[in-house]
Amino acid sequence: MRFLHTADWHIGKKLHGYDLIPEQEEAFRQIEAIAQEEHVDAIVIAGDLYDRALPSEPAVTALTQMLVTLNRQDKFPLLAISGNHDSGVRLGYGAEWFSSTDFFLRTKLADALTPVTLGDTQFFLLPYFEPIAARQFFDDDQIRTVNQAMERLVAAMQEKFAPDKHHVLIAHFFAAGSQHTDSETQVQVGGLNAVPVDLLAPFDYVALGHLHRKEALQNEPTVKYSGSPLKFSTSEAADTKGVWIVDTDTTPVTVTFKPLRPWHNLVVLEDSFEHLLDPNHIYPVTPADFIAVNLTDTTPITNVMQRLKTRFPRVIELNRVNQLDVTPDTLDVQQVQQDPVTLLQDFFAQVTQHPLSDQQLTWAKQALQRAEKEENQ
Amino acid sequence: MRFLHTADWHIGKKLHGYDLIPEQEEAFRQIEAIAQEEHVDAIVIAGDLYDRALPSEPAVTALTQMLVTLNRQDKFPLLAISGNHDSGVRLGYGAEWFSSTDFFLRTKLADALTPVTLGDTQFFLLPYFEPIAARQFFDDDQIRTVNQAMERLVAAMQEKFAPDKHHVLIAHFFAAGSQHTDSETQVQVGGLNAVPVDLLAPFDYVALGHLHRKEALQNEPTVKYSGSPLKFSTSEAADTKGVWIVDTDTTPVTVTFKPLRPWHNLVVLEDSFEHLLDPNHIYPVTPADFIAVNLTDTTPITNVMQRLKTRFPRVIELNRVNQLDVTPDTLDVQQVQQDPVTLLQDFFAQVTQHPLSDQQLTWAKQALQRAEKEENQ
Secondary structure (H helix, E strand, C coil): EEEECCCCCCCCCEEEEEECCHHHHHHHHHHHHHHHHHHCCCCEEEECECCCCCCCCCHHHHHCCCCCHHHCCCCCEEEEEECCCCCCHHHHCCHHHHHHEEEEECCCCHHHCCCCEEECCEEEEEECCCCHHHHEEEEECCCCCCCHHHHHHHHHHHHHHCCEEEEEEEECCCCCCCCCCCHHHHHHHCCCCCCCCHHHHHCCEEEEEEECCCCHHHCCCCEEECCCCCCHHEEEEEEEEEEEEEECCCCEEEEEEEECCCCCCCEEEEEEEHHHHCCCCCCCCCCCCEEEECCCCCCCCCHHHHHHHHCCEEEEEEECCCCCCCCCCCCHHHHHHCCCCHHHHHHHHHHHHCCCCHHHHHHHHHHHHHHHHHHCC | CCEEEEECCCCCCCHHHHHHHHHHHHHHHHHHHHHHHHCCCCEEEEECCCCCCCHHHHHHHHHHHHHHHHHHCCCCCCCEEECCCCHHHHCCCCCCHHHHCCEEEEEHHHHHHHCCEEECCCEECCCCCHHHHHHHCCCCCCCCCCHHHHHHHHHHHHHHHCCCCCEEEEECCEEEECCCCCCHHHHHHHHCCCCCCHHHHHCCEEEEEECCCHHHHHCCCEEECCCCCCCCCCHHHHCEEEEEEECCCCCCCEEEEEEEECCCEEEEEEEEHHHHHHCCCCCCCCCCCCCEEEEEECCCCCCCCHHHHHHHCEEEEEECCCCCCCCHCCCCCCHCCCCHHHCCCCHHHHHHHCCHHEEEHHHHHHHHHHHHHHHHH
């Protein structure tokens, strides 16, 4: 059995206001191509198919098309679970029909104990769950943590192990030893307690979702996060995104990484403002790339965001890596002669490290107009 | 071919704050039983499966279970379209898999020209659509109304007619001659223009959804609204709800009405306050029925809603059918000695004909507390 392991598609996610669906569709086409080239027998998607429990209609359209393409058109068996970003109920609508074409979508804890057997492998599909669900399922008030729940669940799964099959767990949680990235928020990670990797030893392979960097468990040969297909955060800028190809017919299983080429990359540029705007300084980016700028300057700069965007239209973050030196000498006299909107934009960008969004800019302009009107009355 | 025609389930709808899902599940069980007793070959659901484009999770759970029961468990072929209350995109997720077990769900205008053939009948499934969709589909700027669109669509469907088959249209729009009820709002009806019934003559039967009373087209033998399974408005209080059983092997088709028994009825009681609260006056209602009260009194009544609810817990409407006679003589001195919350509740109910909701009551209490506090300062 050879399968492709991916996760954390987060269809519908926006990056600082930029719609990522076209980027996600491009990454999807590459995943599909890898599945075809590698002649995989199945595709595993380990949760967070959507970015939100209530995805937008364009997000529903996009994901539906992807699932139809893989399963109905390309005839790949699919094994998928809901993650903490998905609504199990909404994602699971239709699951009763999906299995008729070997699309196994599991959104309830109880389903995890009914393995799906494909070829030489038993797959246990464990969707994201809260400890209370395990408490109810086992009718045991002592279960307070995901860790305790997993002890019970793994034991119950082992009872279902067919001895002549390989055993793969598909799950969506925070496994111990993993290293966080910014794109899982504190709230989400805080809601989970870590599952120690040792607990997962009975499985020949564990296909995880939740953390967005494959490096999170890089020293584990058979317990892996696939990571997200796209970079969702500057902490992932240097990463190579991709999917795992897993062959179960060796012991231990053979795991091969297949990279995805970013259509538009997420790049961190650290330099002085002067260099950044100097056409003679070449940076390895395209105008459509998402750019986080780490400014090395120590002096305030007028209209910094607006001016950076003349060269890098999709600046998504602006950070100052050095302490600002705000003394009378460094204050730009030009600056106080700017119109109020420009001053506000600049101030906002300097303080928050983000540009004003179009909506915020509209509000700011309206507020300034009102203020001006009142002044003139 | 014998099929059951229903529509306008509006799963997730609330009636003046009351959750209707349990009522809807009971009506569903009766529909299922009728389908089984009548040995129908298929079940038609002519749109508005959900009440909202973004149904709640309990609504998704309920409808999913109903569809699974009919199609996966009872093995009935299903023919369903989206209505104006549904999100075609959200409802249509999974449709590519549904057809593998003869569940034909159509949510796009273009799908209407690909009939589904079951037994001796071709079914044309036309989801709710706006004129702009027809304009784009036919690439014809002259199409401005649903009526114009239907002329083109019916002609295009006729080209697909197999001469040896019967032809049934499933659609969701406002057909001419229909009589409105309150439970379709003006906005919805306003957005549609009427399709003349004559235009639908090429079909052996037209299974319509949109209007909630089967009486809307009662003089048409083969163009029918099934109406909603539940009463959603007092204008439907006297109606008998149900489904149609349609046999296509006679010319014209044979149409039989099968009534549904309301679990908890919606009843209008018109009487004086004195009678209504008098235990010797017996009304044909149960405590769980939804009651609209038409008060015949001409004098103001203290705490009218609260007192009515002691006998009829689920009062959903209060109407005065006679002009109030508000003279100093009729004013109840007791009334002005009531506490402010009770006074407000009473006033609100008298003026709006609805009781304060729990949320409104909370707000009112908070506001009165604040006012009292300020008074005491």
